[in-house]
Amino acid sequence: MQKIKTALLSYGMSGKVFHAPFLNLHPGFELQGSWERSKKLIQLDYPEVTSYPSLESVLESDAELIVVNTPVGTHFDYAKQVLLAGKHALVEKAFTTTVAEAQELTALAKAKGLKLAVFQNRRWDSDFKTVQKIVNEKLLGDIVEAEFHFDRFNPILSPKIHKETANAGAGILKDLGPHLIDQALCLFGMPKSVFADIRITRENSIVDDYIDILLYYSDKRVRLKAGFFVREANPSFVLHGKKGSFLKPRGDVQEDELKLEKKPNLTTWGTEPKEKEGLLHTEVNGSIFREKIPTLQGNYYDYFDGVYHSIVENKPEPVTAQEGTHVMQIIEAALESNAQQKVIAID
Structure with a gap:
C-alpha cells in the first residue's frame, strides 16, 4: 500500500485527539511529526516522529500532506503556504474566516493540482x-x-x-x-x-x-x-x-x-x-x-480513508473545499x- 507522508501543524488537543491516532492507525499514512512551538509532546506518544521547530521546517520536509489544525484565524495563511509548497492540505474547521479566503484556497489547490480537504469529522459521528x-x-x-x-x-x-x-x-x-x-x-x-x-x-x-x-x-x-x-x-x-x-x-x-x-x-x-x-x-x-x-x-477513520483515496486514486475529498466554502457562506x-x-x- 502506498504511504502518504503526513505532518501536523499543531499537537494540542486537535492533533493529539482527532488526527494523530487515525493517521497512525491507517496503513496508508506515515505520520512524520508535528510543528511544536513550545511544548514538545508528540515524541512522547510517537517516539519515531519529528518535532519540527518551525513552519518552514515542515514545508521543507518530505511530507506530502499537511494538516492545518492551528487556530481558525491562521488557516488561510498556513493552508496557502502549504499549497504553494506543493503539498496537499487538510484544513480544520472552520475552513477559513471568510468566503473570499475559502474561494482563493480552492482556486489555488485546483491550479496546483493538489487535494484540499476540510475536516468536518462530525459527519462520521x-x-x-x-x-x-x-x-x-x-x-x-x-x-x-x-x-x-x-x-x-x-x-x-x-x-x-x-x-x-x-x-x-x-x-x-x-x-x-x-x-x-x-x-x-x-x-x-x-x-x-x-x-x-x-x-x-x-x-x-x-x-x-x-x-x-x-x-x-x-x-x-x-x-x-x-x-x-x-x-x-x-x-x-x-x-x-x-x-x-x-x-x-x-x-x-x-x-x-x-x-x-x-x-x-x-x-x-x-x-x-x-x-x-x-x-x-x-x-x-x-x-x-x-x-x-x-x-x-x-468512526473518524472513514474520513481519513477518504482523504487517502482522494490523493492516491484522485477521487473527490471526503469533504471538499467547495463544501467548506458553502459552510463559510x-x-x-x-x-x-x-x-x-x-x-x-x-x-
Whole structure:
C-alpha cells in the first residue's frame, strides 16, 4: 500500500485527539511529526516522529500532506503556504474566516493540482450517521422541519487565549457552528436564505457563545442552535416529516474516548451505549410504530480513508473545499443577518 507522508501543524488537543491516532492507525499514512512551538509532546506518544521547530521546517520536509489544525484565524495563511509548497492540505474547521479566503484556497489547490480537504469529522459521528440513514431512507416522509443542537453547560471562559480574544476566528459560530451547518447542508443542501441570532451570554466574555440560526428552504425550516448554558440537554437532532418524527440525543463516544487516550480500531470503535438510541415514531406501509432505533457505528477513520483515496486514486475529498466554502457562506450570511436583524438571501 502506498504511504502518504503526513505532518501536523499543531499537537494540542486537535492533533493529539482527532488526527494523530487515525493517521497512525491507517496503513496508508506515515505520520512524520508535528510543528511544536513550545511544548514538545508528540515524541512522547510517537517516539519515531519529528518535532519540527518551525513552519518552514515542515514545508521543507518530505511530507506530502499537511494538516492545518492551528487556530481558525491562521488557516488561510498556513493552508496557502502549504499549497504553494506543493503539498496537499487538510484544513480544520472552520475552513477559513471568510468566503473570499475559502474561494482563493480552492482556486489555488485546483491550479496546483493538489487535494484540499476540510475536516468536518462530525459527519462520521454515530448519531449523525443514524439521522442521515433515517432521512435517506425517507422513513419520515418529506421533512417539514428539523432542529440540531450542540449544547453544553460551561460558563467558564476557555484558557485558550485565541478562543476568548476578539479575532476573526473566535466565537461559537466558527467553533461549533461549522459542525451544525455542515451536517444540515450534508442532509438538505444549500438553503434559500438565513436568519440568525448571535449573542454573548457568559460573564466577561467578548466573543459570541450562543447561536440560533434558521435556514429557509422552499419546503422546510432547519434550526441550528449551540450555547453554553444548557445543563439539561435537549435532543441533539429533532426531525419532523409528513409521516413521522425522529428524536436523537447526542451519543457519539469518540471524542470522550480519544481524550482518555483510548486507541481507535476498525471493529468496536464508535459504538454508542444502547440508552442513547433515538426514538422513531412514524408510519411504514400503513402501520404506525414508535420504537427505539439501533444507532449506527461512528468512526473518524472513514474520513481519513477518504482523504487517502482522494490523493492516491484522485477521487473527490471526503469533504471538499467547495463544501467548506458553502459552510463559510452560511456563516457570513448569519453574521450579516444578526447585524441587520433581517433574513439574508443566499446567492
